[in-house]
Amino acid sequence: MTDVVEIPAGERAYRELRRRIVSLDLKPNQAIGEVFLADDLSMSRTPIREALTRLSGEGLVDFRARAGTIVAPIRLEAVRTAQYVREKLELAIIEEAAQTSSNRAIFNIRQAIEEQRFSIQEGDAALFFSADERMHRCFSEMVGRSAVWTIISEAKRHMDRLRRLSLQDTDLNQLLGDHENILAAVEGGNVSEARDIMKLHLGRVMEDIDRLSTQHSDYFSQPENSDTAIAQ
Amino acid sequence: MTDVVEIPAGERAYRELRRRIVSLDLKPNQAIGEVFLADDLSMSRTPIREALTRLSGEGLVDFRARAGTIVAPIRLEAVRTAQYVREKLELAIIEEAAQTSSNRAIFNIRQAIEEQRFSIQEGDAALFFSADERMHRCFSEMVGRSAVWTIISEAKRHMDRLRRLSLQDTDLNQLLGDHENILAAVEGGNVSEARDIMKLHLGRVMEDIDRLSTQHSDYFSQPENSDTAIAQ
DNA sequence: AAGAAAAAATTTGTATACAAGTATACATAA
DNA sequence: TTATGTATACTTGTATACAAATTTTTTCTT
Numbered sequence: 001m002t003d004v005v006e007i008p009a010g011e012r013a014y015r016e017l018r019r020r021i022v023s024l025d026l027k028p029n030q031a032i033g034e035v036f037l038a039d040d041l042s043m044s045r046t047p048i049r050e051a052l053t054r055l056s057g058e059g060l061v062d063f064r065a066r067a068g069t070i071v072a073p074i075r076l077e078a079v080r081t082a083q084y085v086r087e088k089l090e091l092a093i094i095e096e097a098a099q100t101s102s103n104r105a106i107f108n109i110r111q112a113i114e115e116q117r118f119s120i121q122e123g124d125a126a127l128f129f130s131a132d133e134r135m136h137r138c139f140s141e142m143v144g145r146s147a148v149w150t151i152i153s154e155a156k157r158h159m160d161r162l163r164r165l166s167l168q169d170t171d172l173n174q175l176l177g178d179h180e181n182i183l184a185a186v187e188g189g190n191v192s193e194a195r196d197i198m199k200l201h202l203g204r205v206m207e208d209i210d211r212l213s214t215q216h217s218d219y220f221s222q223p224e225n226s227d228t229a230i231a232q
Numbered sequence: 233m234t235d236v237v238e239i240p241a242g243e244r245a246y247r248e249l250r251r252r253i254v255s256l257d258l259k260p261n262q263a264i265g266e267v268f269l270a271d272d273l274s275m276s277r278t279p280i281r282e283a284l285t286r287l288s289g290e291g292l293v294d295f296r297a298r299a300g301t302i303v304a305p306i307r308l309e310a311v312r313t314a315q316y317v318r319e320k321l322e323l324a325i326i327e328e329a330a331q332t333s334s335n336r337a338i339f340n341i342r343q344a345i346e347e348q349r350f351s352i353q354e355g356d357a358a359l360f361f362s363a364d365e366r367m368h369r370c371f372s373e374m375v376g377r378s379a380v381w382t383i384i385s386e387a388k389r390h391m392d393r394l395r396r397l398s399l400q401d402t403d404l405n406q407l408l409g410d411h412e413n414i415l416a417a418v419e420g421g422n423v424s425e426a427r428d429i430m431k432l433h434l435g436r437v438m439e440d441i442d443r444l445s446t447q448h449s450d451y452f453s454q455p456e457n458s459d460t461a462i463a464q
Numbered sequence: 465a466a467g468a469a470a471a472a473a474t475t476t477g478t479a480t481a482c483a484a485g486t487a488t489a490c491a492t493a494a
Numbered sequence: 495t496t497a498t499g500t501a502t503a504c505t506t507g508t509a510t511a512c513a514a515a516t517t518t519t520t521t522c523t524t
Contacts, residue, residue, distance in 0.1 A: 008297070008477070033505070044479045049506090053282050054289050065240070066485040066506045081379040088324045089317065147313040151387060240507070265475070276509045281476090298476045298515040 009043040013051035016041065021060050021071055022157055024164050028073045028219040032061075058154060073221035074161050076213060079206075082155040087202050089152055090136065091195055096143040098186045098194040105142035106187060109135055113179050120172050128172055129163070135179060139186075159205060165216060166208050175204070241275040245283035248273065253292050253303055254389055256396050260305045260451040264293075290386060305453035306393050308445060311438075314387040319434050321384055322368065323427055328375040330418045330426040337374035338419060341367055345411050352404050360404055361395070367411060371418075391437060397448060398440050407436070 017037070020026040034052070038045045052069060055061040062072045097105075112135035119127035133153075140149035163170075178201040185194035213220050249269070252258040266284070270277045284301060287293040294304045329337075344367035351359035365385075372381035395402075410433040417426035445452050 010477075035505080045506090046478050046480090050281075050285050050477095053285050057286050057289050063506080064486090066504090067487070068505060077379060081377070081383070084324075084377065084380060085321065085383055088320050092320045145313070145316065147309060148316060151313070151317055151383070155383060242507075267475080277476095278508050278510090282507095295476080296516090298474090299517070300475060 008047070009041075010047035010050040013037070013041055013043065013047050014054050017051050017055060018060065021055070022160050022164075024161060026071045028071050028161065030071045031068050032071060034069065058157065060157065074158065074213075074219050075221045076209070076223065078158040079162055079209070082157075082159045083202070083206055085155045086152050086159075087199065089148055090139075090202065091198055093139055093143055093145060093148065094182065094186065094194050094198045095191050096145075097139045098189055098191040100143055101189075102142050105138055106183070109138045109142075109183055112138060113176070113183065116172075116176050116179065120176065125167050125170075125172065128175075132175070132179075161219075162209065162212060163205060165212050165219070169208060175201070178204075240279070241273075242279035242282040245269070245273055245275065245279050246286050249283050249287060250292065253287070254392050254396070256393060258303045260303050260393065262303045263300050264303060266301065290389065292389065306390065306445075306451050307453045308441070308455065310390040311394055311441070314389075314391045315434070315438055317387045318384050318391075319431065321380055322371075322434065323430055325371055325375055325377060325380065326414065326418065326426050326430045327423050328377075329371045330421055330423040332375055333421075334374050337370055338415070341370045341374075341415055344370060345408070345415065348404075348408050348411065352408065357399050357402075357404065360407075361392075364407070364411075393451075394441065394444060395437060397444050397451070401440065407433070410436075 017026070017032075026032060032052075034045045034048050037048045041048065052061050052063070056063055059075070059078060060072050062070050064070065112131045115131040116128050116135075119125070119131060137146070137149045137153075140146050140152075178197060181197045182194055182201065185197060249258070249264075258264060264284075266277045266280050269280045273280065284293050284295070288295055291307070291310060292304050294302050296302065344363045347363040348360050348367075351357070351363060369378070369381045369385075372378050372384075410429060413429045414426055414433065417429060
């Protein structure tokens with residue numbers, strides 16, 4: 001009755017490698033040889049290659065034909081795009097959420113917020129971010145747009161590596177406060193207030209980019225040599 | 233000097249299969265055996281598999297373990313999501329475009345519109361849609377957000393198959409008229425008008441969905457059996 | 465004739481072999 | 495010392511072989 005499904009090697013490799021990349025366990029620009037990974041994950045090159053192909057499609061891995069494969073550098077252009085897409089979509093969603101009433105959704109959101117409070121007490125930032133993620137997804141589900149969150153989530157993955165870099169400098173209590181205010185506005189049906197707070201909230205992530213991209217310049221892709229680079 | 237680069241087999245397979253799927257040359261739900269494709273494209277299963285893996289990530293192909301691979305059915309949920317994402321992003325972009333001035337961009341857009349007019353004269357709908365695509369991309373580039381168009385474009389691919397189904401019933405002159413009005417509003421710096429026309433324009437695509445999903449029910453995925461399906 | 469069981473044929477998932485291009489180390493020459 | 499050419503070792507791209515699961519066909523029984 002209980003269908004115990006064996007997870008295929010290719011799928012395992014994909015999930016594990018994606019986890020390692022987004023968690024910065026594998027560093028941007030780091031070389032990742034297929035034979036090494038195959039040995040490391042106890043499988044052949046074929047499923048490893050399948051995983052890398054998928055990750056390459058998401059922009060997290062770069063193939064350099066016959067010269068090695070690397071973890072894709074953090075591309076500020078991709079981060080900027082992710083921020084834009086996230087803002088436009090999530091603001092639209094939060095506005096709709098404020099016009100919706102769903103006790104079930106509100107309950108889940110409140111629970112996620114409680115978990116965030118707990119994670120701050122415990123000093124567990126990783127837990128905070130997973131609860132944060134869940135909360136944002138809840139809003140999408142609340143308005144019947146869970147697939148939109150999937151798109152945000154994929155774009156956001158580039159931003160997530162940056163966020164991981166700024167972990168120690170982030171004031172989690174401030175983010176928690178934002179969340180509480182957003183929930184309050186949504187519950188109160190205050191559309192424009194929900195929107196304003198969310199906009200402010202989403203903007204915070206982008207604040208330290210300049211500092212980070214200087215501090216960890218080896219993690220970032222060099223901006224395109226524009227023709228005007230020499231002029232000054 | 234001229235770097236003649238050989239396109240790798242995997243890349244060729246990906247482009248060709250994607251083309252066949254989006255053009256409905258390969259029908260939704262149609263079985264596509266890897267060995268057949270390998271023979272058809274004169275390569276081994278490995279690059280075919282790479283292409284199918286990528287397409288699966290984009291939701292255009294479904295693997296059914298050891299039981300065959302099929303062209304993914306058109307999922308109305310994916311179409312609905314694409315429409316939502318496209319509207320939110322493209323409306324934001326057109327508003328910014330109306331506040332921007334770029335003779336270069338305007339020139340390209342006008343050129344794309346001219347090509348649309350030509351394609352209607354020639355009765356070449358495929359050409360119309362490729363020029364349509366180019367025009368929309370131009371607006372994104374105009375405001376420095378070309379990467380956003382890439383995201384729209386990928387989401388839109390599901391919609392494109394639906395659009396292909398409704399080709400003969402579509403009034404291309406009406407779409408062309410929309411385009412001209414949008415361009416005029418953007419040139420005139422009329423933000424809200426540009427937005428309104430664009431919104432109307434994007435809405436037209438969704439009009440015939442019910443009819444199409446009934447007429448070609450074998451191309452669509454059955455909607456999830458929701459728990460409330462019986463109640464009524 | 466109908467249904468169930470068994471066998472055969474397909475089909476994908478994974479492992480391995482080989483080919484071809486790339487980077488690196490090293491020797492050589494200026 | 496520095497630059498250059500060459501040989502060597504790596505690394506990926508593709509082909510092929512094999513295993514395991516599923517589907518289809520066939521056979522047998524009632």
